[in-house]
Amino acid sequence: MINPHFSTKERILSAAEDLFAKSGFAGASLRQVTSAANVNLAAVNYHFGSKENLINELFKRRLDELTASRTAALDKVRGTRQPTLEAVLEAFVQPALSLASDRGGGSSFVRLLARAFAEHDQRLRRFVSDNYGHVLKEFAKVIAHLLPHLSKDALYWRLDFVSGALTYAMSDFGMIKKPAGISDEQHRRTAAEHFVRFAAAGLRAP
Amino acid sequence: MINPHFSTKERILSAAEDLFAKSGFAGASLRQVTSAANVNLAAVNYHFGSKENLINELFKRRLDELTASRTAALDKVRGTRQPTLEAVLEAFVQPALSLASDRGGGSSFVRLLARAFAEHDQRLRRFVSDNYGHVLKEFAKVIAHLLPHLSKDALYWRLDFVSGALTYAMSDFGMIKKPAGISDEQHRRTAAEHFVRFAAAGLRAP
DNA sequence: GAACGCTTCAAACAGGCGTTCGAATGTTAG
DNA sequence: CTAACATTCGAACGCCTGTTTGAAGCGTTC
Numbered sequence: 001m002i003n004p005h006f007s008t009k010e011r012i013l014s015a016a017e018d019l020f021a022k023s024g025f026a027g028a029s030l031r032q033v034t035s036a037a038n039v040n041l042a043a044v045n046y047h048f049g050s051k052e053n054l055i056n057e058l059f060k061r062r063l064d065e066l067t068a069s070r071t072a073a074l075d076k077v078r079g080t081r082q083p084t085l086e087a088v089l090e091a092f093v094q095p096a097l098s099l100a101s102d103r104g105g106g107s108s109f110v111r112l113l114a115r116a117f118a119e120h121d122q123r124l125r126r127f128v129s130d131n132y133g134h135v136l137k138e139f140a141k142v143i144a145h146l147l148p149h150l151s152k153d154a155l156y157w158r159l160d161f162v163s164g165a166l167t168y169a170m171s172d173f174g175m176i177k178k179p180a181g182i183s184d185e186q187h188r189r190t191a192a193e194h195f196v197r198f199a200a201a202g203l204r205a206p
Numbered sequence: 207m208i209n210p211h212f213s214t215k216e217r218i219l220s221a222a223e224d225l226f227a228k229s230g231f232a233g234a235s236l237r238q239v240t241s242a243a244n245v246n247l248a249a250v251n252y253h254f255g256s257k258e259n260l261i262n263e264l265f266k267r268r269l270d271e272l273t274a275s276r277t278a279a280l281d282k283v284r285g286t287r288q289p290t291l292e293a294v295l296e297a298f299v300q301p302a303l304s305l306a307s308d309r310g311g312g313s314s315f316v317r318l319l320a321r322a323f324a325e326h327d328q329r330l331r332r333f334v335s336d337n338y339g340h341v342l343k344e345f346a347k348v349i350a351h352l353l354p355h356l357s358k359d360a361l362y363w364r365l366d367f368v369s370g371a372l373t374y375a376m377s378d379f380g381m382i383k384k385p386a387g388i389s390d391e392q393h394r395r396t397a398a399e400h401f402v403r404f405a406a407a408g409l410r411a412p
Numbered sequence: 413g414a415a416c417g418c419t420t421c422a423a424a425c426a427g428g429c430g431t432t433c434g435a436a437t438g439t440t441a442g
Numbered sequence: 443c444t445a446a447c448a449t450t451c452g453a454a455c456g457c458c459t460g461t462t463t464g465a466a467g468c469g470t471t472c
Contacts, residue, residue, distance in 0.1 A: 246449095
């Protein structure tokens with residue numbers, strides 16, 4: 001399961017991602033993680049200091065990547081002459097989708113994100129919103145500009161619905177919904193198309 | 207916090223609901239639960255058999271209530287001459303909202319539902335879908351009838367987005383989004399209005 | 413080769429976990 | 443009052459938790 005060529009630190013991160021996604025942060029123990037990573041138990045505290053810090057590093061690794069490619073995609077859309085709502089949404093979804101399809105185990109992380117959102121653990125929520133909230137604000141600004149008729153309140157609610165829809169839909173990827181005989185890549189593309197269409201219409205609601 | 211007039215069993219259920227919503231099923235211990243409920247530790251295993259069974263009973267108590275009132279609301283809508291999509295969505299959301307506003311602590315349960323959704327614990331998912339999936343199917347049928355132009359696939363995806371958006375938004379009720387000086391009841395009503403409008407438009411997307 | 417820093421290791425730590433047990437207590441029926 | 447039952451209680455069970463410790467294994471540098 002875990003590639004032995006990777007460093008101890010990376011193997012711990014990968015195994016932790018998988019196990020936390022499967023059993024939750026409290027549900028998966030460090031012994032399970034280190035055993036899956038083929039690593040000594042004490043390695044976690046040596047490399048990460050504590051279980052809690054391991055969780056933070058885990059999010060940092062993926063979210064840095066995710067927000068970077070989201071920012072890039074958004075800038076690209078902004079550069080075009082007439083940005084459409086669909087294009088902005090695409091810029092938001094596509095990076096998450098390619099993360100989920102990453103061979104490096106990003107699909108577990110997508111489920112982990114959904115879990116983190118459901119948890120009302122203030123510490124984790126704070127960490128995420130502090131470090132990555134600004135990207136979401138950028139998207140909100142562009143979308144607000146594209147929907148000038150919408151009140152601040154309504155926009156706020158609808159953006160929340162959009163992120164909820166995305167989070168939960170993504171957390172199911174590869175679980176139950178994929179029909180047999182369709183490639184992962186194709187599955188994700190149709191997922192993205194459905195989502196963008198749905199979200200754009202919802203945001204444009206009268 | 208916990209009403210001492212209630213029976214041991216009920217106090218355990220209430221305390222468990224709160225604590226599990228706050229810390230997760232693995233994160234909250236029976237000692238925390240029984241201590242919050244002002245009840246002896248052994249009472250849980252005496253009344254419920256095990257922690258796992260306590261969790262099941264917890265869901266049963268609320269979901270029975272929720273699905274019953276959803277079914278009633280749907281039947282009412284079905285009885286009208288020209289059911290609108292908005293009315294059907296209202297029938298789906300309103301029972302969840304009044305559960306969340308229930309003085310009996312239903313608001314914790316709403317967050318618990320969001321958590322259960324995010325957990326990919328097969329046991330729990332199975333329990334929920336086995337016992338309450340038929341109500342969702344009823345809603346899906348009515349909505350499908352109202353949107354005849356939609357393919358089965360598209361409908362499936364969009365219903366998933368809708369439930370994701372709802373779950374996610376509801377899990378935040380009373381947390382950060384409520385502006386000061388607005389009553390809970392009013393807050394929930396505007397939430398429902400925003401949601402129905404958003405979801406209806408998304409479902410109707412071209 | 414000795415000394416160094418970095419990493420791994422087995423073992424142990426104190427503490428919390430779900431569950432079980434037998435005695436004590438409370439409640440109901442004859 | 444007594445017998446029978448239901449519930450509560452404190453204590454303990456064995457197991458698992460995150461973390462710490464000190465020694466052992468390394469490759470590098472003097």
